[in-house]
Amino acid sequence: MSVRDFREAGLPLPFPCEKWAHDADFIREILDHVGDKWSVLVIGTLGTRSLRYTDLQQAIPGISQRMLTLTLKQLRRDGLITRTPFAEVPPRVEYALTDLGSTLLSLVLQLSDWAASHHDKIRRHRADYDASVGKAVAPAHGGRPLASGVE
Numbered sequence: 001m002s003v004r005d006f007r008e009a010g011l012p013l014p015f016p017c018e019k020w021a022h023d024a025d026f027i028r029e030i031l032d033h034v035g036d037k038w039s040v041l042v043i044g045t046l047g048t049r050s051l052r053y054t055d056l057q058q059a060i061p062g063i064s065q066r067m068l069t070l071t072l073k074q075l076r077r078d079g080l081i082t083r084t085p086f087a088e089v090p091p092r093v094e095y096a097l098t099d100l101g102s103t104l105l106s107l108v109l110q111l112s113d114w115a116a117s118h119h120d121k122i123r124r125h126r127a128d129y130d131a132s133v134g135k136a137v138a139p140a141h142g143g144r145p146l147a148s149g150v151e
Helices: 003-008 021-035 037-045 053-059 065-077 099-133
Strands: 081-086 092-097
Touching: 021 037, 037 053, 037 065, 037 099, 053 065, 053 092, 065 081, 092 099
Parallel strands: none
Antiparallel strands: 081 092
16 A cells, blocks of 8 residues: 555554564664665765775775675675676776665665755754753764763
């Protein structure tokens, strides 16, 4: 059923987990892989062309060699990117989105654009929240609270 079908029938929309009850664990695992910050940035970066490992690492500020390697392995395992080695000296390997990976591109770019468009508001909300609960924030830690309290 589509969202419109639910609304026209006067039915409440099911929560996401209700819609996938039979495969919920696996779907959450997929969301974990494709929704983490490094996967989003890798998919978005590979959106227009294939790239060598070093070029990919340079295009994504802050990603470590270890995280890029792990992210690429996960995305390959899920069938979202390809790894193509070339028999050259020095050896060359390029990564590209698969057809399946390309289906995520517009969503990833929309999510990235949303984050870029709203980051100032979110920063203000975080500062207001932290001030209201009395958390000390250290700029050296990226503005994250030093205390980790659970509400």
